[in-house]
Every structure is written in C-alpha cells, then in structure tokens.
Amino acid sequence: MSLTLEHLSLGYRQGLIVDDLSLTAEAGRLSVLLGPNGTGKSTLLKGIAGLLDPQQGRVVLDGQDLATMSRAHRAGQVVYLPQTTPVGVRITVFEAILMALKVHGKVRVTDADLALVREVLNELEIAHLSPRYLEQLSGGQRQMVAIAQALIRRPKVLLLDEPTSALDLYHSLHIMAVLRRLTQSQNMVTLVAIHDLNLAARCADDVLAVKGGKLQAFGPLHQCLQAELIQTLYGVEAEILPGPDDSLLIYPRLAG
C-alpha cells in the first residue's frame, strides 16, 4: 500500500502554494513534514486529504485517484486532523468518537459500534476520559480524542497538522509514540507536520521537507536530516549530533 503524489500543485486564486510535488510514501512509515512557517505545509495536507482541489496533478492511493472517490469514501481512507481542536463543546468523549464512526451511517447504534469505540479508547489509553465533556479536557487530551476520532475510521492515510504544537513535553512524546506505534500496527501512511526538529528526529522514519511550495527533500531520516537541509529550510546553522539509541540530536546555533 502506498500514497503517491503526481505533479501535485495546489493553491488559491492568489497563486500556487504547493508547486509540482511528486513522491511516493509507503505504508507503515511515519513521515514528518518539515518547512518554515507559511510555506504550504497545511495546504499540502489539505490537498492530500482532498479538502482542496488540485490545480494540477493528482493524489493516488493504491492505484486509485482520490479525486474519483466519493466524499464519504475518501474521508474514510484519508483522515486529516486540523491544527485546532474544538473549544467549549459539550459533547462527551464517548459521543465524539462514536460520532466520528457513525457520521455517514445510521442513527441507530449497534453493539458492534460500541465495541469499536471501546477498542479505540483502550488503544489510546483514554478510556477514563470517556464520560467527560470535551470542554472539560486539556489541549493534550482533546488532541488524543481527535486522534481517536481519526483512528476509529481505520484510515489508510493519516495526516496531522502540528498535533504537538500546544502540548507539553510529556504529551508531545506520548502522542508521537502513539502515532508511531499505530502507523506500524495499522500499516498506515502517516504524515505529521511538525516544528520541533528534535521531536521529529526521535520518531520519524522519513522526512519530507518543503519550502516555498517546492519539495526540498524526501527520504529516510538519517539520510535527509542534514545541516544543509536545516540551513535551506530555516536559514539556521545547526549541528547534527548522534544521540542515544541510534537517534539524532539537532543543536541549532543562533544566527549572528
């Protein structure tokens, strides 16, 4: 199973934001999407999810063009989690996850539906949150619920837009570890836009770097994440040091 972007160009009326991007991502691997602010990371994720019509090119999942799929079918295959989670919503965690499962289904809830919700709650270790309202949760907990809402649809492609941006160290590490585990166990193509390079280096299999809407690099972490790439992307000089457990540590030097 693989996800292929073929000469994908995305944009709005003002111009192209993602420019002629081609690559193939394999299932079971977690890719981090790196790039400076305002460089089209969110646009790219939305484009892959089919929330934006491509100006040119196409997105192909397992040989099938996503543009030819129905809205509901596509939403079950490719799941996109926006940057923000809803605030002040009086829906329980259980209901929110059940809704994500049933959104295109019947109003009636079956035992099988309940079992699926329970399974996802257990998988993400958030069963204790089940009866609580979303408005009572912290940012990290809401993010976990959003991930649960995505997982219950058993997607083939999971796209996340800065899921850790509002989270503390523990929750950032926890969510990325969960994503990495699920990517392998569910055999998904997972693409995570992220700014924290050290966090990216800890959990990524692959790196996808974009700047100005153009592809800068795509490939295995150790091969791609070099000082030159960081210089190109962010204009920051950095040292890449070998870390414990075969990991990489990125140490940026302040300019000037």
Place this chain on the structure above:
Amino acid sequence: MSTDAIMARQEDRHHYRQHQGRRLQWVAIGAMLLLGLFLLDMTLGPGKLGLAQVAATLMDPDGADVKSRFIIWDIRLPVALMAVLVGAALGGAGALMQTILNNPLAEPFTLGISHAAAFGAALAIAFGAPLLPWEWAQGYMITLNAFLFACLSAGVIFLVSRMRGSTQETMILTGIAILFVFSALNAMLQFAASAETLQQIVFWAMGSLGRATWPKVGVTAVLLLLACVLLSRSAWRLTALRMGDEAAEAMGVNVNRIRLLVLLLSSLLAAVAVAFVGIIGFVGLVGPHMARMLLGEDQRFFLPGSMLFGAILLTIAEMLSKSIIPGILLPIGITTSLIGVPFFVFLLVVVRRRSWS
C-alpha cells in the same frame, strides 16, 4: 463468539446505557412535565374545569357535556397545542441556528427573522389586508405576509453566507443588521399609521396564542414533523459540525450544503411560528441552553431536548399569560420574556456553575 467477547460486549452495552441513561432520564422527566403542564394549561381560563374533567373530555369527547366539550375541543385545545408546537418549533430553530452558526446567541429573534415577520404582518395590516373583502382571507394575508418576510430575511442571510470569505460571524452580524432594519421600518410604519391600525400592529407584534385555529395547528405540526424526520437523518453530521468546519469537512461532511439546508429549515420553522402567533423571543435561546446543559450537544439528544424545553417554556408562559390578571389574556410575548429572563439568569448563575464544576 467466545465468552470473553460476549462479556466485553455486555460491558460495552452497560457503559453505553449508563452513558445515555441519564440523558434519556432528563428527556422522560421533561416529557412528563410537559404533559402535566399541557393538561393543567387546559384547566385555566374562564369557565371552571377540573383536571379530571379535562382529561375525561379529552379521552371521551362524546361522553362529555356540550359545554366542556366546546371549551376544551374548540377553544383551549388548539391554543394549548399551539403553545407546545410553537415552543418546539422555536426551540428547535434556535438549536439549529446555534449549531450551524457556532454561536450560543443565535435564534430567530437575534437573527432578525422575527422582526422581519412582524414587519410583513404590519405591512399587511396597514395596506394589504383591509382591501380584501373576506374576513378569513384578511387573517391569512397577514400570516402569509409575515411568512414571506421571514423567508426574505432568511434568504438574505443565506445569500450572505454564500459570498466568498463569509464566516459564521458574518451571518450573525447580517442577522443583527436585519433586526435593526426591520424594527426601524416597523417604527416608521407605526409612526405613519392611524390610531386603529397602530393598535392592531402593536398587538400583532406582541404575540398571542389566541389566534390558534385547528388548521394552523395542523400546518405547524406537519412542518415540525417533517423537520424532525429530515433532521433525524443528519444528527451525526450536525454533531460533526461542532468539531469545527475543517474537522467536519475532513470527516467527509459537506459543510456548506448542510449549513444551507439547516438554515433554510430552521428559518422555515421560525417563520411559521412567528407568522401564526407573533414575535416570541427568548424561547429559541433558553430552550437550547437548557438542553445543552442537561443533555449536551450530541444532536440526537440536543435537538429533541431543545424542542421539548421550548415547548415547556412556552406552555408555562401561556399559563401565566392567562393567570397573572384573571380574565385578561396577556400577550404571550410579554410573559415569555418576564419568566424567561429571571429563569435564564438563574440557569447562568446557579445551575451552570454547578454543572460545570
């Protein structure tokens, strides 16, 4: 299936029931309260009828004496039913508008739909209706014109929502602009009107369930039923809207389409309610608010709950409008706000704090 799997399933079912049981409990309590109030409502008014007599006359009209049959079936029942139906329509319309516009202040009143309808009615009272030779046609002319103007204002909000870059805020602000435009137009009409017309316009706008007739009850009931059937199929998608537009879109919900459909449907509900009984504020605000606190925003419970609480509120208001000054029927628009405001403040200050802690 293994014993473990069966056990797990039973446990799931148990959790779910526990989860939903409380909500159903509130709905049941509400329904029983409504039934009680509904019957009690029919005992009030000139001509003494006890609760038992009301119940007996309802159950067995042919067995009852002519007088109580006439009072119940021809006078009080349509009014009491109209209170329930209009309350439900306003509560439902408020809930829908709040959901699609993501704003707890949205309701037919604050979106200007009520004022547009009032202007339509005033226009008919001042110019159109007197030209018609038949009295029954005059009544319908006023209602129809109110309905047309309510639809017109909903149409404007609808068009604005279609414009590029328009957000929920744009829609709300448009509603508020419509409210001001139509209350200004209304004031102008009142300023220019003769004393007799002025009185009619003002009384119409204050709202009265006394205008209820069986055909009006029928139309409102059919529309409400239709709305319930349509909405029951979209309950999950409406709940998805509460996750935010982008998240709902990513779940495969056609956000623009459902927002437009629901806007039209809720405007229609509001328009019929206002056209038949006049301006009634607050029910569309407080009904959904109570439902949100007690039942949450899972639309499978939130929508019916908002309708139920709307119906309860309007029935209480109707009972008060009959009993505050004995022998005089106060306009329902007045009593609704009179009981609505203190109740709303009570909810905000006391109950909300407790339920959220």
